[in-house]
Amino acid sequence: MSDVRDILELETPPAPEITKEIILGNQDKLKKKPITAKVSKRPEGMNREVFALLYNDKKDAPPLFPTNPGQGYKQMKAKLGMRNVRPWKWMPFTNPARTDGAIFHHWRRTTDEGTEYPFAKFNKQVPIPTYTDTEYSQHLQAEMWSKPETDHLFELCRRFDLRFIVIKDRWDRARFPDRSVEDLKERYYNVCGILTKARAGSSHEGKIYVFDADHERRRKEQLKRLFERTTEQIEEEQTLLNELRKIEARKKEREKKQQDLQKLITAADAQSETRKAEKKITKKKMQQLRPRIDPNAVETAGIKFSDFKSSGVSLRSQRMKLPASVGQKKTKAIEQLLHELNIELNPMPTEEICHNFNELRSDMVLLYELKMALATCEFELQTLRHQYEALNPGKYST
Helix, strand or coil: CHHHHHHCCCCCCCCCCCCHHHHHCCHHHHHCCCCCCCCCCCCCCCCHHHHHCCCCCCCCCCCCCCCCCCCCCCCCCCCCCCCCCCCEEEEEEECCCCCCCCEEEEEEEHHHCCCCCHHHHHCCCCCCCCCCHHHHHHHHCCCCCCHHHHHHHHHHHHHHCCCHHHHHHCCCCCCCCCCCHHHHHHHHHHHHHHHHHHHHHHHCCCCCCCCCHHHHHHHHHHHHHHHCCCHHHHHHHHHHHHHHHHHHHHHHHHHHHHHHHHHHHHHHHHHHHHHHHHHHCCHHHHHHHCCCCCCCCCCCCCCCCCCCCCCCCCCHHHHHCCCCCCCHHHHHHHHHHHHHCCCCCCCCCCHHHHHHHHHHHHHHHHHHHHHHHHHHHHHHHHHHHHHHHHHCCCCCCC
16 A cells, blocks of 8 residues: 555655554553543622532532422421410519518519519628617727717718718718718728727637728829829820830840850959969870870860760861851951961861860950950940040049
């Protein structure tokens, strides 16, 4: 067939490429496309919630006719029982909280007839003590209070349940002198305390409430002043509070600097004493005491180098690597000092050189911190000197 096509000069279709699938006969399986579930598209303008109600979990088509399964959140018809209705009756009642004997009427079940008014339990009354003429003459006499005035006070306390603001408002100013709320409270609680002690005798162990009238007057006076402040006074107080916070912050910062400086001085003194003691020891004795120099055994005051004892195999040059706690400023200061001393930044990492090089850089960091602390102290001293000269013109501090 191919020869005929060549004679007639017809185009021959390209031969299919021979692959493993053609040989094994799996080509038809590969051509089958996976069946994907048809996704229904929400119509334009329809809310998502309304569209979700049209389909169920299986994505079935909506029904053509409305259905009523008979189940819902509420029932359309009320289910009335067949039992007899409990009878109600219009009946009178009295309120035990009233002392005038008033009679009222309301609807109640016939089974509740004769029972006490249910809201009578909310009638709570404060127990107000009473006293006799003998008790008053023996214990309750006072220079500023007479007996009729005290009787009138306790009568108002029983009437208004110790509401002293109302008692002051209803005070009989025509018969008695005007009294403040603190005076009324002080007299009432003093009488109650005296009666409790007199009636209990020596066996009384409970606490007696003591009203401090002077403290209450001062408290109200302070509240009055606080309420009557002007806008300028409020702003001035806020400014003073802000200044106080700044002063406290500066104080804490100064104390922290003093602690850091003290640590630096202590570390420098300890290091200098250690070196003086080492110089007194002879070289032979030093070799006997420490035949091998351990660079990690020396606790440096300025830099704490990493310990590679338990980290497996490591290079000796890693012992000279500065830890991450050393900042960039200190690193640059160390490099500058090494450059001034004509010392290489990365010398040959022998064991002795590692130990001495780490100790040298630790001393450099300690020297750098001492210089910074000294500069800070000199600056603060100069600032205080200028402030003193500004506050005291003509006087110069030495």
